[in-house]
Amino acid sequence: MTAPHIELAASDIARALDVQRPLISMWRSRYAGSPHPFPEGDRVTSHDLQAWLAHTDRLPDRVGPVLALHGELVVRGLNAQIVDDGVEALLVLARLSGEALGSLGAAGVHSLADDIDPDDRSLTSEILALGGSAGAVANLVATMLDAVPDAGAALEVRRRRSHPSPELATAAAETVTRLALALAEWEPGAAARFHDSFPAEGALPAAMPAAAGGWDLPELSTPPLGEGRAARRLRRRLLAHGWLLRELPEGDPEPGELTVSDLTGVADPEEALTAAERIALSLPEGSRAVVLGRASALVARLDGAADSVRADLLRSGRVRAIARTPAGWVPGRSREISAIWVLGDPMDGMPLAKRRTTLVDLGPLAAPGGTLPYGVVNDLVTDVLAAVEGLESMARHAFARSRVVLTSRLLAKGGDLLAGLPDRSVSRAGANRDRVAEVGELVRATHREGQEALPLRVEAHDGAAAREVSVADLVARGALRAFPGNRRPERLGLVEGGGIGLVSAADVAAGVLDQSESLRTTAAELGQRMPAARLTEPGDVIIATAPRPAAVLDVAGGHVVLAPARVLRPVPGKGVAGGAVVHAVHAAGAQDKRWRAWQIPVLAPDQAQELHEASLAIERRRIEAREELLRMNAVAAGLVAGMSVGTMRISSTTDEGMAGGQAR
Structure with missing residues (x-):
C-alpha cells in the first residue's frame, strides 16, 4: 500500500507560504532551465516542494506541518471526499479526546472513534471509511495540528480549500458575539448558553468562540440537524470549535438561552423575514435574540408580502433595535450590506403609539473592509442593552450612536427604515472643527508662568479615518512587539531608592511608575537572580488586564516588568504610537481582558511618530504634575501635624511667597 501523502496546487502553495499566486508561476519560469527546476505538474508533492525550497534557500522553519494543513491528502484507493471527511473527523476526534492520534494506529483510532461517538452522529463512519489507512491519516492530522494546534482553526483552514472566502468577516462575528455576550450577561467563568434556530453551514457559531476570546464549555442548542453528509459536516464543524451540541426535538430555544x-x-x-418571525415567536419569556441578515430584507424598502411580514414584526414590539452594518461583512458578496435585529419580549399592554425602536447606521463609522472601531461597538452594545430593557431604561440612557423613534412613525413612513435618520456618527465637518478648536485651546492652556506650552501645533486635516487593528494582527505584521512579564524569584534582593525599578500589575493599574512604594533592585542582583530579564525601552507600553485593562507609557525605559504585566513595543515606521495604544487599552471594557483582541488605531507613519513624541511630552508633564502634587500633599500634612502638636507656627508673606515655619 502506498503511504498517504500531501499534494498541493499552486493556490495551496500560495496560501501555505503566504505569498501571491503569481509568484508560483514566476518560480516555474525562472528556474525552468536551472539545476533545480520547480517541481513539474499542476500538483506537486509536499516532499518535492520542500526539497526545492531547501535547494533555493527558501525553506521556512517547520514548513512541513503547514503544507500538510493546506494541501490535499491523497490516499490510494480512496476518493477525495472520503479522505476529506476522514480528516475532519480526526480533527474533531483529537479535540474531543485530547489524545495524540499519531501513535494509535488504525485499530486504536477506530476504537477511540467508537468510544467518543457511539451513536455515529458525526465522525465514526468517516473514520471507519479510511480503513487500514486510518492510522497513517491520523499521523498526518497530528502533523497538521503541529501547524495550528486548535482543531477548529485547523478545520477552517481545510474548508478554505473549497470555500476560498470566509462566510462571515471577522468584524461581523466580533460585533454579533459582543452583542450576544452582553445580552446574555455572560462573564468569564460563567456558562455560555446559546441557541441557533437556523445554523445553515454553521459559519456564525464557528466564528463566535474565537471572537469571544475563549470560554469554558459553551453550549449550543439547535433544531434537529437531520442526517446526510451536510448535517454530519455541520456537527463536526461545531464540535471542532468546542461547542457542547444539543439538538432539541421541538427546535425552539429553552429558557436561559440567547438566540x-x-x-x-x-x-x-x-423567506428571511418569515425566519426572523419564527425566531421572535419562539423566544421564551425574558429571552432575547440577535439576528444577522441582509439589509435588503431587514432594513430596505419592501413591497407586498415581505413588507407585511416586516410591518407585523415591528408592530409587535419585539424588534427592539435595528442596525445597518457596513458592506463587506459577507466577503463572498463584498458589496452587500447587512443588518442586525435585536429581538426581545413584546411590549404587552403598551399601545403602539408609545412603543419605541432604536435605529443606527453603522456604515459611516466603519473602516475599509467593514471593521468597526472598538469604541463604536461598545456604544452599540450599551445602546442595545438600554433598548431591550424597556422605556424606563431608554429614558435614563444617553444614546451614543442610536436614535430612538416611535415605532408607529417607523411603520407610517414606509420605505427604507433608516432613510432620513440623522447622522449621529462621525460628521467630518462641524464635529471635527469643534474638536480641533478644543484640543488647540487645551494645548495653549498648558502655557503658564515658568512653563512653556506643549510643543504642538494642532491643525484641521481632511484625511481618512485610522484603521483599527487588533494587537494580535499588529504583532503578526511586525508593527508591534509583545513581551511577557518576568517571573520574580523568591529571593530577589530589594533596595530603597536608586537601582532598577520593578513594575508590577498594581503599578500599571495605578498608572504610575516609580512610586515610592514600588519595588527596586540592583543591577548586580538582577544579573544574578534574573539573568534573562528584559529591560523596557523609552516609549514602551506596559499593560495589565487585572483588575481591569490598564496601560502606562514608559518615558524613560530601564524597568523590569513583572508578570502578569507585559510589554507592548511599537515598531517605528509602522503607524503605531504608544500613546494610541495606551488610549485604546483604557477605552476597553472593564471585563475585556483579551489583550490580543484590543483594537489599536494605525496612523500614517509620520503622524504616528508625531503622536509618539507628543505622548512622551505629555507623560513627562504628568510625571511632573504628580510629583508636584505629592510635594503639596506632604507640605499640607506636615503643616497640620506640626501645628497640631504645638511645634510649628506659620505666617504668609506677599513678597517672598510662602515661608518656612520656625520650630519652638
Missing part, C-alpha cells in the same frame, strides 16, 4: 442566528445566506426577503 443568535445568521440569515445572510437567505436571499429572498420574505
